[in-house]
Amino acid sequence: MKQDSKIIKEVEAIYRWLDEQLAEMDSSCRACGDCCDFEAFGHRLYITTPELIYFQHHIGPDIKTMTTGICPYRIDGKCAVYHRRFSGCRIFSCKGDTQKENALCEQAVSKFKSLCDEYDISYHYVYLKAGLEMLVENPEFKTQNL
Numbered sequence: 001m002k003q004d005s006k007i008i009k010e011v012e013a014i015y016r017w018l019d020e021q022l023a024e025m026d027s028s029c030r031a032c033g034d035c036c037d038f039e040a041f042g043h044r045l046y047i048t049t050p051e052l053i054y055f056q057h058h059i060g061p062d063i064k065t066m067t068t069g070i071c072p073y074r075i076d077g078k079c080a081v082y083h084r085r086f087s088g089c090r091i092f093s094c095k096g097d098t099q100k101e102n103a104l105c106e107q108a109v110s111k112f113k114s115l116c117d118e119y120d121i122s123y124h125y126v127y128l129k130a131g132l133e134m135l136v137e138n139p140e141f142k143t144q145n146l
């Protein structure tokens with residue numbers, strides 16, 4: 001199997017693991033999209049390099065830039081990339097247990113970091129706006145990081 005296919009599968013496995021953990025936490029998110037307006041909600045979303053590679057792999061070269069305090073993938077109040085959304089999007093819940101969420105976030109980040117070590121990928125942990133800009137500026141981001 002090629003290295004990029006392996007990494008995509010590894011990221012998928014981390015997201016699957018995360019979704020299983022979250023199902024047990026029952027955060028009761030109703031997917032209203034309010035927290036995707038970071039400015040209004042006072043919330044920030046950070047993402048890692050393997051997630052950026054995964055995102056570019058699935059979404060393709062036409063990545064949206066973040067020009068306001070709102071995620072550009074929130075369209076008509078809904079996430080337009082729901083099945084490809086980042087770990088922070090999956091973990092955060094306005095009604096959740098912040099301590100448990102922080103612990104889960106640390107575990108997820110550690111898994112993504114280990115993936116970078118294992119596959120010799122530069123590790124970045126950046127705010128969503130900066131991460132999307134990295135992809136917009138470099139349509140070869142995925143290839144260059146593998």
Ligand code: SF4
Pocket residue numbers: 035036045071072073074075078079080081082085086089
């Ligand atoms: S990717 Fe989707 S869930 Fe995550 S912040 Fe953007 S709209 Fe919200």
Ligand code: SF4
Pocket residue numbers: 028029030031032033034035036092093094095
């Ligand atoms: S976490 Fe809360 S604000 Fe965010 S989408 Fe779910 S219900 Fe809405």
